[in-house]
Amino acid sequence: MTARSPHASTLLTVDASRPAVTPRTGMLQMGTNTSPDGSAIGINSRYLTRDGEPWLPVMGELHYSRVPEAQWDDQLAKVKAAGVDIVSSYVIWRYHEPRPGQFDWTARNDLRRFVETSAQRGLLAFVRIGPWVHAEVRYGGIPAWVVDQVPARSDDPLYLQYVQRFFAEIAIQLQGLLWKDGGPVIGIQLENEYNLTGPQQGREHIATLKRLALEAGLDVPLYTVTGWDNAVFPRRDVTPVFGGYPDLPWGTSTAMSPPNEVYGFRFTSRVGGDLGAQTHNDGPGDADAVAEETPFLGAEYGGGVPTMYRRRPVLDADDIAAMLPVQLGSGVNLYGYYMLHGGRNPPGDLDGQESTATGGYNDLPIIHYDFQAPFGANGEAHPVLGKVRPMHLFLQQWGRALATCDVYRPDVIPQGHDDLQTPRYSVRADGDRGFLFFNNHVRQHRMPAQRGVQFAVKLATRAITLPSTPIDIAPGVWFIWPIGLPLGNARLRYATAQPVTRLTSSEGETHVFAATEGIAPEFAFEADSVKQVTPADARSTLGVHESDDALIVHATPGEAFIATCSDGTRITIITLAREDSERLSALTFDGQRRLILTDALTFERDGELVLRSTGSASFDFAVYPPLTHTPSSTHQMVESQRYGVFQRFTITVPPIAFDARITPLRTAQKMPPIVLGGTAHAAVEPTPETFGKAAAWRIDLPEEALNAPGLSNAYLSIRYTGDIGRLFSGADMIDDHYYNGLPWQVGVRNVAIDPRQPLILTVLPLRADAPIYLDARYDPRVDSNDQVAEVQSVSYVPEYEVIVSRR
Template identity: 35%
Template sequence: MKKIAYTILLLCIVNLSILATEHYNENYIQVKKPAMNNYGTEFCMGTATNPSGSTLQANSTGLLLDGQPVIPVMGEFHYSRFSDTEWRKELLKMKAGGINIIASYIFWIHHEETEGKYNWEGRRNLRKFIELCRELNLPFVLRIGPWCHGEVRNGGLPEWLVNSGIKLRSNNDAYLEKVHTWFTQLYNQLQGLMWKDGGPIIAVQIENEYGGSGEHLMTLKKMIQEIGFDTPLYTRTGWPQLSSPVPFGEILPLYGDYADGFWDRTIDEMPGEYGKSYLFRSFRNSTVIATEQLPKQSDKDNPDDVGYPYFTCELGGGMMTSYHRRIAIDPMDVFAMSLVRVGSGSNLPGYYMYHGGSNPAGEHTTLNEQQASNFTFHNDLPVKSYDFQAPLGEFGQINPHYHLLRRLHLFLQNFGSELATMVSYFPNNAPTDYNNDSVVRWNVRSNGESGYLFINNYHRLKTLAEKKNIQFTVDLPNEKIILPVKPITIPSGASFFMPFNMKLGDSNLVYSTAQPIAKMEQDKNITVVFAQNKNIPADFVFDDNGIIVEVPHTNIRKYNKRILIENVNTGTNAAIRIKQPDHTIITIILLDEMQSLTFWQGNLAGKGRFFLSTSELTFQQDELQIEDERKNKVSVAIYPTPTNLALNKKPLKGRVDGMFTRFDIPIQFQKPIRAKLIQLQKEILPLRDIKFGKAKVAEMPTNNDFKNAAQWKIVLSETLDAHRDIYLRIPYIGDVARIYKGNELLTDNFYNGKEFSIRLKCFVPVGKEELRIEILPLQKNSLIYYPPASLPDFNTQNYAIDLPQIEIIEKKCLTLHATQ
């Protein structure tokens, strides 16, 4: 009797809660049946069909692969800023992170520093890079400029062209003649690699951040088409607004946004409108990109934008440090901004940068953007480093937002075909002021029947209050959904989404407070992986349409022809198992927040599989590579289990870990490498006088200034070769640090409070006493923005400098072979 009474009481509470919320809920969105449009039939693009008959096209809402909507994820990786011997490994890392389109600028200055003398060797071997993309089934977007920016000297234009006196970036005949010669040389490297030829090149971006006449862009488009660049898509950056438009449908605008910018003229913290990056809104463009060179941009979309798909090419995957602005990016800065853009309607998240790198050596000059150059001289950037604080850093090191973004990307891979058709809706009380913390930041994407509810309670450099007693009302054309049944508290710093009316086989998931990551179908049975949102109980509500629900250790309640499953347990076992009327089974695995960030999905031995591992994983055919820092063992759990998994042809024995099979693999390391610091020179006073350069911001030190830097020799316990993968992590305090091998500058770092890292394998052989680090003092009250937390206690001095230690990290890579 007590149990029956409790059930009746619960149902009364649930129904009263629903009735009360229907009366008034400030978190309310009305969804309409999306209207069909004919935009896309007017697009004037290139050949959409490849030799196998596969088609790639764009319409007004997104990308269609063989006629089916998809949401790909694009990541920028500059081939010429990374060693060609490591390209394959890095592309596989990007692919494992959920990137399925590669983009890169083609920097003219990297290939023709001397007029008429072209360099396509080594890290500049573009054809080799794109052929590797084809081998790994990664489509490629060619961002050919001719002006690119990318924090390269002259924005990528060769020195000889800049100094020629020719009017640049215009329909000037002399300029167009030089560009035609360059584009022809470029095309000669790429013949046979276009989509129509069976190659991976699917798009060409024309110019970059161009605000002049659309006529010039059309001239460039016509030029590349006549040369032979025939691709399914032609694109441009959607910012800034053109002085005169391009004819509709000729060139797709792609958009961007950043959490902060090294380019701002001020040394204030997070100036301008960067805070709007964390608000759900229909505005596609950005008012904060390249403010040092562009006029103030309107926060109203261009009139034609609604006719184009909402694609991005420059969601900031991190941010560079310029000499005058030392921005430090938090992983959530990037993730929350990306989730907000997807929620707001983006059907192609594209990151700049997704993978960092290092500037190649120049023949005549260094190749970094700097105020001392004659063109694109707005900022001073490091001579070598282009780390960008990206998900994959300067040397391929994995940063925490790689894992956060992978979880989002896997969702888009698995569920993007449905999401791509869904329109974004926003509440009437959606905040327009990013300082407003009084309401929930949320929105909905829906096709009128099902959809996703996106929530962001994170803001860069600002703590948003937790939001208590929250429910949402989604008013669909044929029903009203209130979720969750019991109000929840949205934690400060949370950024997540929840599905509603999600079809799992023939079952309808009315809603869940957990978010889906991935799915797999085997013999008509479906396994779905969800992630519990941190500090939010994981509830699932299904329509009671004849299904049988099995849930261990969890209460199941029925109300209004629905089944409520509360506080579902996390772990590697089946959290929920549903038997459908046709006898097929839906299995739900629910991972907690930390487990979900160790979740991977990939093909191994001809079969799609789920993986759990804190190590770094890549997949290729029958190979599973596991990379980790020095540990006694690595561990990976796999579902479904391969028939055989071997290391060095020796079969590995697994153990049961819920639905997974876990393999624990011992690692044998060589004798540890040790490093000792020997100071060669203390800093020489007086301190250098930091002055404004010609762009009116603080000017970086010259080579001559480093004669007064503090210097240390880094003494290694043994000479390094390519067989050992050694990283140095350097927690220094100073203004600028440089690492040399003899007289060769390997990399440099503008201090922002984060560790300075270098991978020595990129520079082997490295002798025991070949390395040297030089550090200039960090000056008090300089003309430079530093994150407040990075500033030391200067005490009575007007400068600070410290190099307490160097941490040696060794990585080991194991290659396992699997059979199905």
């Protein structure tokens, strides 16, 4: 597919000439928003502010109690390197007060240490205190001893006494860490998915929770509640946050989902569809009623989805990434992920998961909580990370400009979520500048190619048509293109490439773009702002022509060019191929922010670059701007041939290999039919007694494989076919997994494997008639009329680590 289309032209039009709405201030009654050094976090009717400037941050959920505390520092450094600004986390009550009045804030429950570590890694914190949090935990995280005694989620006096004590304990843990004290905690979320309107419930209960939080000392700049599923809350005391997921594993259908609304731009209500609330409210809810007073903030845009018993969708990376241009193009001014980082429920808590057996709507694994998120249950990078990280870098650089932009709908919009023919796009603009958002991806539903397309955007004082000639947009393509974007002292009228980030050095500015798949990058500069354009490499060629008072540059992905501005200053433009943009990080090293291209997972820790490679004992990474001297490394490093403008290095480490041998112990017995039941009247997980029918294997792994030197971790990669897999170290269950077709990855440093005990894998058979949804690509029932419980392989996959330091 090329940029120029042989087809008849289709002009996609949008009028963005109406002035952006002026923000209204003083509408929301939040807490203290100024830190001791004068830094301020603010909120108006349209966006957040930081030190008085518009702010559009990225927030990602990581549950400290679901990650070993020894790994927090590295995991938070990874989160920071992913371009995330705020880490959010539930405070799951049942983990902290398992018995009345006996609180545990130690080890992986050490909230204080987690928040302190977040600050050390340059992250702000948003603490979601509940007390009901959902989180796929039994009773939404409220301890059983509370639920057994009082009506929870209400203004019942005894319940409020327990909540008051819990909030007071949280406040003790966060003492000195709130924004007003110079700490990183900028926000508190109250409750979750609250839409109850019975006695002692409703808006008044949320107001009570806020009062209790303030009385405990939890005084922060922002107070939020979730706004979906007909949520109710006190107007102006809190601001609603929103979300959406690419599939609905809490649904009851055993078929593939229809086109999901998260892939269609929103021009009216901010409220998404079914987000899995456990309660029901027939009223309209409060979120839309306050849309003119509150900004469009997100907290639960799916970084993946959980695997539930009756529905087990498998996501592709674009299923998650394509949501970003849609939600941002719909006006979202805080992009919050749930989840950003997976994990596991704490060891020993074998009845704490949400389950139909304890009255929950869904069945979840007892331990495993991977979520198919950018970072998995072990902290490993999933492919989606490379897709979303460039978007985060874009928001860090240009979120301030985007935040003030209003949303403008096209002249023709799709008729519904299932309209796959009408182009999906929007413009956010403020005056004569803005961004064009486009999406041609809908999960599991192929969109048609849009052929012969040009966009016509009417701005405040001018109209712009882009690109210069019609293009074809392939199925599955999504992008954000800039309009009227200043680049240094050059004025970019538009580009058909996505802005990613900017570097500043003594030699001038470097602006980084990512090519859009199948579309040649075109940069149109206002002719009076740029007097010369030359390739950065004299051996390269560059297409340049003038049209309609614009200097139009046809760039080549992977190469760079230099634009000399009318005032003599120069800027460098690097256009990365799409695959290279997915390998890109922007990290501070050797005294300045640099671009790093590598297949390895990369982050900065205390001035050093940490590179981790799963399965491969060789590292290849490229750096821009080039280093003035060769850095040192924990392993021999060789400078190799340059990669465009990037300086390139290769490192090879000694390979490490161990065999994970599997020995059959018993074959599976005949499974009874899956029972339909629970409040969803759908497939429920088999009873505990049924697991005695599982097939079993012993895994033999050398003890030295558990803590091999030179490795940051290692994974048992289990490929099996069945219903439910469980892994035991002796009699202790250390992990479990609902089969979905993906390899089950168990980090040997993420679970407690006792080398003195046998390591046992069990697989409960999957019946051919099981009424559960599996992705057709991985469904073994197509070729079976009985049941299946098989292990294809268990392999040991090392995760190598290299540390690169300034010499």
